[in-house]
Amino acid sequence: MTSSHPIEATGLVKRYGEKVALGGIDIAVPAGTVTAVLGPNGAGKTTAVRILTTLSQADEGQATVAGFDVATHPTEVRRRIGLAAQDATIDPLLTGFENLVMICELHQMKRSEAKARANVLLEEFSLSDAGGRVTGGYSGGMRRRLDLAATLVADPQVLFLDEPTTGLDPRARNELWAVLDLLVGRGTTILLTTQYLEEADRLSDDIVVIDHGRIIAQGDARSLKRQVGGDNIGVIVLDPDRLEDAASVLSRVTGSQALVDAPNRSAVAPTSEGVAGLADVARALADAGIEAEDLGLRQPTLDEVFLTLTGLPILEDDDARATEVAR
Numbered sequence: 001m002t003s004s005h006p007i008e009a010t011g012l013v014k015r016y017g018e019k020v021a022l023g024g025i026d027i028a029v030p031a032g033t034v035t036a037v038l039g040p041n042g043a044g045k046t047t048a049v050r051i052l053t054t055l056s057q058a059d060e061g062q063a064t065v066a067g068f069d070v071a072t073h074p075t076e077v078r079r080r081i082g083l084a085a086q087d088a089t090i091d092p093l094l095t096g097f098e099n100l101v102m103i104c105e106l107h108q109m110k111r112s113e114a115k116a117r118a119n120v121l122l123e124e125f126s127l128s129d130a131g132g133r134v135t136g137g138y139s140g141g142m143r144r145r146l147d148l149a150a151t152l153v154a155d156p157q158v159l160f161l162d163e164p165t166t167g168l169d170p171r172a173r174n175e176l177w178a179v180l181d182l183l184v185g186r187g188t189t190i191l192l193t194t195q196y197l198e199e200a201d202r203l204s205d206d207i208v209v210i211d212h213g214r215i216i217a218q219g220d221a222r223s224l225k226r227q228v229g230g231d232n233i234g235v236i237v238l239d240p241d242r243l244e245d246a247a248s249v250l251s252r253v254t255g256s257q258a259l260v261d262a263p264n265r266s267a268v269a270p271t272s273e274g275v276a277g278l279a280d281v282a283r284a285l286a287d288a289g290i291e292a293e294d295l296g297l298r299q300p301t302l303d304e305v306f307l308t309l310t311g312l313p314i315l316e317d318d319d320a321r322a323t324e325v326a327r
C-alpha cells in the first residue's frame with residue numbers, strides 16, 4: 001500500500017457456499033478522508049468491513065489497512081484500527097465510565113491512566129453527566145456514542161463504522177454526525193457503511209455504491225448525481241385537476257417521461273437543457289393555461305440516483321428485492 005491510502009483493497013471476493021457476498025470490490029481511502037460504502041440490506045457492506053478489519057478472510061483479492069496486509073498481518077492491523085460494529089459491544093450492567101475503563105485496561109493501560117482516558121472520552125462524547133449510570137438505561141443514541149468512544153480508546157489511525165446511525169432518531173443521528181465531524185477534523189481515516197444517502201452525502205468525501213456485492217457507482221455526491229444524468233425540472237400545480245396536463249407538457253418539452261406525485265401535486269422530469277429547458281417548460285405551461293405554484297430546476301436526490309442505478313429504491317427490503325431480481 002501507499003502511505004497515502006490507509007485503506008486499500010483490490011478484487012475482494014467472498015462467497016458463502018453458492019452465495020457471492022462480494023463479487024470483486026476495489027476500495028482506496030486516502031489518509032484523513034471519509035469514504036462511505038452505500039448500499040441496501042444484503043449488499044455486502046458488513047462483509048467488506050469484516051474482511052478489512054481481519055474478522056473474516058477474503059476468498060480472493062488483497063487488502064492492506066494502516067500499512068499491513070489484513071490476511072498476513074492481522075495483529076498489526078488490529079493494533080491500528082477501531083471498529084464500531086452494528087451490534088454494540090458495551091456491557092449493559094456497567095456504567096459508561098466502567099465500560100470505558102474496562103476497555104482501556106484491555107488495551108494494557110494502568111488503572112489510573114484508564115480512568116483518566118475514560119473521563120476524557122466521556123467529556124468528548126457529551127456523556128460526562130451519564131458516565132456514572134449503568135448503560136442498560138441509556139438511549140440508543142447514547143449507547144452508539146459510548147460504543148464509538150470505546151473504539152477510540154487506543155486512538156486508532158483508521159476507523160471502521162458499520163451503519164453507525166441505523167435505528168437512531170434524527171436528533172441522535174445529528175449528534176453522532178457532530179462527533180464524527182470531530183474525528184474527521186483530527187485527520188482520522190474513516191470507512192463507514194450506510195443505507196442512508198443523506199448520511200453518505202453529509203459525512204463522506206467519496207461514496208462507493210454497492211449492490212449485490214458489486215460496485216455500481218463511485219464518486220462524490222455531485223459526480224454521482226451527474227453520472228445519472230442532468231438536472232430535473234419539477235412543477236407543482238396550483239389546481240390538482242391540471243396535474244396530468246402539466247405532466248404531459250413536461251414530458252413533451254423535455255422529451256422524457258414525467259413522474260407524477262399526485263399527493264404533492266407535482267410532476268418531475270429529467271432535462272439535459274438546464275435553465276433553457278426550464279424556460280421552455282415555463283412558456284409551454286403558460287401557453288396551456290396551467291398555473292404553477294412552484295417551478296424549478298434541481299439536482300436529483302441520491303435516492304433518485306440509486307433508483308436509476310439499480311432500478312430499485314434503496315430501502316427496499318430483502319424479500320422485495322429478491323422477488324424483483326428473480327423476475
Ligand code: ATP
Pocket residue numbers: 016019020021039040041042043044045046047048
Ligand atoms: P446489512 O445492511 O443487512 O448489514 P450488508 O450490506 O452489510 O447488509 P452483508 O451482511 O455483507 O450485507 O451480506 C451480504 C450477503 O452475504 C447477504 O446476502 C447475506 O445474506 C450473505 N451473508 C453474510 N454473512 C453470511 C454468512 N455468515 N453465511 C451466509 N451468508 C452470509
